[in-house]
Structures are given as structure tokens and as C-alpha cells.
Amino acid sequence: MIRADRLSKRFGPVSAVEDLSFEVAAGEILGFLGPNGAGKSTTLRMLSGYWPPSSGAAAIAGLDLAQSSLAARRRLGYLPEAFAAPPELRVSEYLRFRAGLKGLAGRERRARVQEVAQQLGLTERLRQTCGSLSKGYRQRVGLADALLNRPPALLLDEPFTGLDPLQRVEFRDQLAQLAREGHAILFSSHVLPEVDALAERVLILHRGRCAALGSRAELIQAAREEAPLRVVTAGDGAALEQALLGLAAWRLLRREGGALTLQAQGAAERQSLFQWLAQRREPMLEFRVLEPSLEDLFRRLVGPQEPA
Amino acid sequence: MRAFSALLRREVHALLVAPYVYLLLGLWYLLNALFFSLLLDYPQVQNDLSLLPQLLFGNGILLWLLLPVFPPLLTLRLLAEEHRLGTLEALLTAPVSDAAVVLAKYLAACLFFLLFWGGVLFLFLLIGGHGAALDAGAVAGGFLGALLCSCLFLAAGLWASSWSGNLVLAAGGGAGLNYALLFLPHFLHDAPGAPGRVAHATSIPLMLESGFAAGLIDSYALAYFAVLSALFLFLTWVRLVSRRWVP
Structure with a gap:
């Protein structure tokens, strides 16, 4: 039409x-x-x-x-x-x-x-x-x-x-x-x-x-593919943060105690991270993809300028 | 055709309900009545009433003083106001052509200006009714000439109104154009050679005085007013179209 x-x-x-x-x-x-x-x-x-x-x-x-x-x-x-x-x-x-x-x-x-x-x-x-x-x-x-x-x-x-x-x-x-x-x-x-x-x-x-x-x-x-991941450990969050610095595919967005928010480049990286955490025998309390919103997508596409 | 008729009615209505238009009309009538009574006091006019149409419709104070100014004051809002208020976008996206917009606005202004000249014609009818010996042909011809000249000045005013949303520029620009149409041939009238001939051929006062107001309808003068009016309307249309390309 x-x-x-x-x-x-x-x-x-x-x-x-x-x-x-x-x-x-x-x-x-x-x-x-x-x-x-x-x-x-x-x-x-x-x-x-x-x-x-x-x-x-x-x-x-x-x-x-x-x-x-x-x-x-x-x-x-x-x-x-x-x-x-x-x-x-x-x-x-x-x-x-x-x-x-x-x-x-x-x-x-x-x-x-x-x-x-x-x-x-x-x-x-x-x-x-x-x-x-x-x-x-x-x-x-x-x-x-x-x-x-x-x-x-x-x-x-x-x-x-x-x-x-x-x-x-x-x-x-x-x-x-x-x-x-x-x-x-x-x-x-x-x-x-x-x-x-x-x-x-x-x-x-x-x-x-x-x-x-x-x-x-x-x-x-589409946005979910690149959505951040939230990992919560019952162990030492700071130690996990240090260990994660060695993983090039991941970027730490923020850490609050044992809760870490990470940004991966794709779904496959999530699987490798999960395996890596399992091999470390990290006492995980939570491992989930943060559900993206249209706003997240908008922010990512238009850069730092935010919608009114 | 329905769209054009709706547009024309809207434009006439807009003029009818605008208070400033009645101020203009009142001022016009007042000044015309004043000139008319002053002219009637002249012994020459009293001896020869056939001078009256020439002095009022022809090369007289009305033409030089009032006529270049009043039409642009009437047309100043036609497009400039639309631009200023932001109503032009809705108008130009309606299913109506740009040419129809220009023509409807122009025709509304011309129809309304009939009221202006109608008052002057009424003064002639008034003294004619009281037994004054008037040359009906000169009065009718003078009226037609004044109307055609007004239509030309309205077209120039409409073009000036299309320039921007500035009402002062629309009125001033229109009056400036009209004075240029009057004065340029006047100044070059005695120039030797081609400029003088062109000035003579484009002299509006001459066309009105020795033509229309003398009861003579010259096809050249008719064509002159028609072509020049059409030129200004074309320029207005070009401005509207170009606004779509270069806002």
C-alpha cells in the first residue's frame, strides 16, 4: 500500500x-x-x-x-x-x-x-x-x-x-x-x-x-544474539573477573560482588563460556541471557544518542 | 474542479473574515470619496465632467498613490501567511495542483478587489443619477482599465507573497514591484531610441489615460495586462514548485 x-x-x-x-x-x-x-x-x-x-x-x-x-x-x-x-x-x-x-x-x-x-x-x-x-x-x-x-x-x-x-x-x-x-x-x-x-x-x-x-x-x-549475559557466582567474584580477563571473546560490562554482566560476540561464545566455567568448577548461581528490549537495540544501532 | 472551487471559496472566505481587509476597504473608500469630492470642486471638472473618469481611473492620484500599495496589502497573506503559520505543507500535499492553488488565490483576490473599485463606480452612478452628463463609455472603459491594472498589481503582490513568510516583505516587495512597473517606463519615456519606444509601449498611465479612461479598449493594452499578470502568476507557481526542491 x-x-x-x-x-x-x-x-x-x-x-x-x-x-x-x-x-x-x-x-x-x-x-x-x-x-x-x-x-x-x-x-x-x-x-x-x-x-x-x-x-x-x-x-x-x-x-x-x-x-x-x-x-x-x-x-x-x-x-x-x-x-x-x-x-x-x-x-x-x-x-x-x-x-x-x-x-x-x-x-x-x-x-x-x-x-x-x-x-x-x-x-x-x-x-x-x-x-x-x-x-x-x-x-x-x-x-x-x-x-x-x-x-x-x-x-x-x-x-x-x-x-x-x-x-x-x-x-x-x-x-x-x-x-x-x-x-x-x-x-x-x-x-x-x-x-x-x-x-x-x-x-x-x-x-x-x-x-x-x-x-x-x-x-x-536479532538483538538477543548479541545480548549481555549475567553470571552470578557463589564464589569470589573478583577472582572470576581476573580470570575472565584472559578470555578475548568476552568483555566485562560491570561487576557487583559475585554478579558479573558480560558482553559476548555471539551465541557460540556463550557455550564456550559455560564450558569454561564448568571446567573451573565455578559455583554458579545464575547463568542467563539478559532479555534485550527494543530500546537496547535502538541504543546499539544509533550509538550514544538516546531516544527522548 | 471540486478542489479548485473549495480552494476558491476558502480564499474568498479568508478575505471576507479578515478584519484588516475591512480597514483597507474603508480607507480606500474614504480616500476615494475625498479625491472624488475634491475633483468635483475643480472648475475644469465642473465644466467638463468627461475629465472625471480620466482623473480617477486614468493617470491620476489613485494610480500613482493608492493602486500600487493596496493590492499587495490584500495579497500579502495569501501565501506568506500560509508559510508563516505552517499550513502550506497540508495544502500542498492535498490532491490539488500547485497551479490550482495559485489560480484560486489570485482569483479570490481579483474578485475581492472588485469591491474596491465597485465603490468608485458607485460614486459615478451616484452623480449620474443626479443628472451629471457623464460619458458612459469612458466610465466603463476606465473601470475596466483600472480593474485590469489592479489584477496585474495583485499578481505581482501574490508573487511577492510567495517569497517567504515575512508579511512586511510580501507587502513591501509587492508595492516595490508595482511602483517599478509604473515608474520605470515613466522615467525612460523621453529616452531616445529603443528604450524610449519600449517605455512608451509599456507605460501603464498612458494605456489607462489615452485608452481605457477615454473609452477606448485597445487590444494591445488588454494583452499587455494579461501577459504580464500571467508572467507573475507563473513566477508564483515556479516559487511554489521550487519550494518543494529547495525548502
């Missing part, structure tokens, strides 16, 4: 997005995760048809954005990162205007405005001017706008920004419901828990390139 094929965007000598390819199927939610400046908004702007790519292609519902831009945009709902509506317009006026832009007219337009307003809890706000709305309600207006033409594909750039915790939960539920209704949803965030809670698949973008792409389980499975 949403397809990016080797998308690249350069601003002069600066490459904002490089060779990015992915697809989002109908009914699927893809979370676009990356630190600030990773190229998330640039990618979404290319997919929305706002910015043409420097190279590569994008398609919405099988329609190429360069060749059939208007037709593709008719099948697209887009919530920009800095969504703004004319402050002097009432919410109902704004939504009617946007519905008209998207080809709806007459009774159908009025009905659809009421429908999305109800869907997003905006019915009570329809007579309020856009300028007087809170950030949360403005976001809802933006999402309502994106939904007006019943688009099969939705692009949402940082949709949770400015929402309070309750609104986040509501908004998340609404997005999940939209996916169940068959919308393909691509949303970006630099807030990892939001992506973790909502997306079925995650694309981690770092410096304009795809650092990882897959379902949460796939990414965590």
Missing part, C-alpha cells in the same frame, strides 16, 4: 535520506523510529508528495507519486509533524474545506465531517476556532483531516507530540482501530515506547539509512 523504493534525498552536499526501501501492507502499522535528524520527516515528506526524492521512487496504493501525484495523493492521508490549521477557521469549516479539497461535496461532505469528528471525539469542538484548540485537539483535527477521504494509506509524522498521557493512549487506540479497518499506517516517532506499543513492524532510521527493519520479535531475536 505504501512503498518506498531506494528513496534518497539530498540537500546540496548533505544526504538526508539514503537508499531507503520498505513497504507497508494494508492493515499494517509500521513505526518509523530514529533520533532527531535521522531523516524520518524527510522520508514522510517524500512519501506525501511534498518533497520530490533526489532519486528512487515512492508509490501509494500502486500509484507512483512522481507520475500520478494527484491520484496517489487522493489515496493518502497525511498528518505533517508541525500540523497547523488556519486559526480563524472553526473546526467544522476547516474540515469542510479540506473535504472539498479531497473531492467530497454536498451531503456526503457534511456526513463525512460529522463521521470523522465523532470518530475522533471532536463533535463538541466543531464550533470552536482552530486557533483556540489545545495541542491534543489540534492533533485530532489533523488526523481527522487525514481521514476525511477514507484513504487506504496514512502517513503520520510524530503524531504523539504534544499529547498528554491520556490523549496518547486514546490516540494509540484510535490508530490501532484504523489499522484493523484496513488502513496502512506509517508513523514516525523518536519516542521509543510509542513505537513499541503500537507498531507491528519497526524501521529504525539512523543518519538517513535503514539500520533495522522487521517485526518487534524479529528485531529482538
Whole structure:
């Protein structure tokens, strides 16, 4: 439904997005995760048809954005990162205007405005001017706008920004419901828990390139291969630490008494470590892989910069 | 077509509900009524009322003082405000072409400027109704010429509005362009050779005074205003498209 094929965007000598390819199927939610400046908004702007790519292609519902831009945009709902509506317009006026832009007219337009307003809890706000709305309600207006033409594909750039915790939960539920209704949803965030809670698949973008792409389980499975190991001995932790210094395949991350956290280079090393500890007749109390989280993977991929 | 009509309605509505537009309109009416009554006091005008359309619609104080300024004040928000508020991205990702955006905004401004000139026309109708002997052809021609000139100045103003989100730059730039369109041919009017001929052929005051306001519709003048307006609209469209490439 949403397809990016080797998308690249350069601003002069600066490459904002490089060779990015992915697809989002109908009914699927893809979370676009990356630190600030990773190229998330640039990618979404290319997919929305706002910015043409420097190279590569994008398609919405099988329609190429360069060749059939208007037709593709008719099948697209887009919530920009800095969504703004004319402050002097009432919410109902704004939504009617946007519905008209998207080809709806007459009774159908009025009905659809009421429908999305109800869907997003905006019915009570329809007579309020856009300028007087809170950030949360403005976001809802933006999402309502994106939904007006019943688009099969939705692009949402940082949709949770400015929402309070309750609104986040509501908004998340609404997005999940939209996916169940068959919308393909691509949303970006630099807030990892939001992506973790909502997306079925995650694309981690770092410096304009795809650092990882897959379902949460796939990414965590991949991360598990390199996850740290916790060894707890009933013996002398310091002596074990000294002995471990001789093993090149292992790096000691920290030691707290007899509890050591180690970083190995792969699963095979774990087996050899286990055998080595057994040969030493180390009185082990615990030997386990620390279950990695998406956050661990994110940290490892994007380096020292942490998600907000 | 639905998208274009929605866009046009939105733009007209935006102008209708903007308080500053009514300030402009009030000021315009006030100044026009003042000029009109001052001109009526002139003995020459009282003796020959056919001078009135020329002085008001032609090479007069309205053209040199008010007309270059008011259209950019009306168009300053059309694109600059969208840019400033951040609403341009939502607009340009809607299923509507950039050309339709430019045309709808321009047409809305032109329709609204009819209200400005309508007030002046009303003054003519008022004295005509009281038995003043007016040359209807000169009044109608002058009105048309003033309208075409306004449309040109609105197109220049719209282009200036597309430059950035700075409203002062949009208004100042538009007025500067309009004054350049008026003054450059005026200054070069007496130059010898080709510059003089070009200045003569592009002199807006001349086209209005000896053409439209005299009741003569010159196809050259019609084409001049149409082509130049189209050029500014094209430049506005180019600016919108280039914004997609170089934000």
C-alpha cells in the first residue's frame, strides 16, 4: 500500500535520506523510529508528495507519486509533524474545506465531517476556532483531516507530540482501530515506547539509512544474539573477573560482588563460556541471557544518542 | 474542479473574515470619496465632467498613490501567511495542483478587489443619477482599465507573497514591484531610441489615460495586462514548485 523504493534525498552536499526501501501492507502499522535528524520527516515528506526524492521512487496504493501525484495523493492521508490549521477557521469549516479539497461535496461532505469528528471525539469542538484548540485537539483535527477521504494509506509524522498521557493512549487506540479497518499506517516517532506499543513492524532510521527493519520479535531475536549475559557466582567474584580477563571473546560490562554482566560476540561464545566455567568448577548461581528490549537495540544501532 | 472551487471559496472566505481587509476597504473608500469630492470642486471638472473618469481611473492620484500599495496589502497573506503559520505543507500535499492553488488565490483576490473599485463606480452612478452628463463609455472603459491594472498589481503582490513568510516583505516587495512597473517606463519615456519606444509601449498611465479612461479598449493594452499578470502568476507557481526542491 505504501512503498518506498531506494528513496534518497539530498540537500546540496548533505544526504538526508539514503537508499531507503520498505513497504507497508494494508492493515499494517509500521513505526518509523530514529533520533532527531535521522531523516524520518524527510522520508514522510517524500512519501506525501511534498518533497520530490533526489532519486528512487515512492508509490501509494500502486500509484507512483512522481507520475500520478494527484491520484496517489487522493489515496493518502497525511498528518505533517508541525500540523497547523488556519486559526480563524472553526473546526467544522476547516474540515469542510479540506473535504472539498479531497473531492467530497454536498451531503456526503457534511456526513463525512460529522463521521470523522465523532470518530475522533471532536463533535463538541466543531464550533470552536482552530486557533483556540489545545495541542491534543489540534492533533485530532489533523488526523481527522487525514481521514476525511477514507484513504487506504496514512502517513503520520510524530503524531504523539504534544499529547498528554491520556490523549496518547486514546490516540494509540484510535490508530490501532484504523489499522484493523484496513488502513496502512506509517508513523514516525523518536519516542521509543510509542513505537513499541503500537507498531507491528519497526524501521529504525539512523543518519538517513535503514539500520533495522522487521517485526518487534524479529528485531529482538536479532538483538538477543548479541545480548549481555549475567553470571552470578557463589564464589569470589573478583577472582572470576581476573580470570575472565584472559578470555578475548568476552568483555566485562560491570561487576557487583559475585554478579558479573558480560558482553559476548555471539551465541557460540556463550557455550564456550559455560564450558569454561564448568571446567573451573565455578559455583554458579545464575547463568542467563539478559532479555534485550527494543530500546537496547535502538541504543546499539544509533550509538550514544538516546531516544527522548 | 471540486478542489479548485473549495480552494476558491476558502480564499474568498479568508478575505471576507479578515478584519484588516475591512480597514483597507474603508480607507480606500474614504480616500476615494475625498479625491472624488475634491475633483468635483475643480472648475475644469465642473465644466467638463468627461475629465472625471480620466482623473480617477486614468493617470491620476489613485494610480500613482493608492493602486500600487493596496493590492499587495490584500495579497500579502495569501501565501506568506500560509508559510508563516505552517499550513502550506497540508495544502500542498492535498490532491490539488500547485497551479490550482495559485489560480484560486489570485482569483479570490481579483474578485475581492472588485469591491474596491465597485465603490468608485458607485460614486459615478451616484452623480449620474443626479443628472451629471457623464460619458458612459469612458466610465466603463476606465473601470475596466483600472480593474485590469489592479489584477496585474495583485499578481505581482501574490508573487511577492510567495517569497517567504515575512508579511512586511510580501507587502513591501509587492508595492516595490508595482511602483517599478509604473515608474520605470515613466522615467525612460523621453529616452531616445529603443528604450524610449519600449517605455512608451509599456507605460501603464498612458494605456489607462489615452485608452481605457477615454473609452477606448485597445487590444494591445488588454494583452499587455494579461501577459504580464500571467508572467507573475507563473513566477508564483515556479516559487511554489521550487519550494518543494529547495525548502
